[in-house]
Amino acid sequence: MTKTLLHIDASVRRDGSATRGLTARIVERLDAARVLYRDLGAAPLPLIDDAWVSANFTPADARSEAQRATLALSDDLVAELAAADTIVIGLPVYNFSVPAGLKAWIDLIARAGVTFQYTENGPRGLLTGKRVIVAMASGGTTEGSDADFAARYLRFMLGFVGMDSVEFVAADSLATDADASLRSAQEAVERLAA
Structure with missing residues (x-):
């Protein structure tokens, strides 16, 4: 049984979102x-900025109060990931890539020395x-296709921070056959091991 699950929705649509429906199920x-x-x-x-980067690259024991405040949200996001043994992410594909909100989340959680570290053999994920x-x-970007920059990018970034057990449930033909695409995804959800 999953003890702690982190549920992340990234669709800007509140109603009629395929990913929100799938993640809820x-x-x-x-x-x-x-x-x-x-x-x-x-x-x-928020997007990372110069103040965030400066705070992030300052050693933790040398950070000012303002720098600690700048990193507080990032620290909270990392703590959520660390606490969860299962993460469920809704990935609507916008213009062949991840939504801006999901990219902002990735930027805030990908932190050297916190969620990954550099070693003599290259980077190693810590989560x-x-x-x-x-x-x-x-609408029509098939998961794993040459045009699929979203799933490949997300899989890479999750693996980069140590999460390499990633399963996809795809409703990736909504523009051509929404009913069949959603039905296939829902069937895949029902086959997931609990």
């Missing part, structure tokens, strides 16, 4: 003891041992 199916929720579409995160399920929806 996945979370329901997994029946976690505790669910943390982030809505990156309804409550967009290991987690299961990630991504509910992807697009």
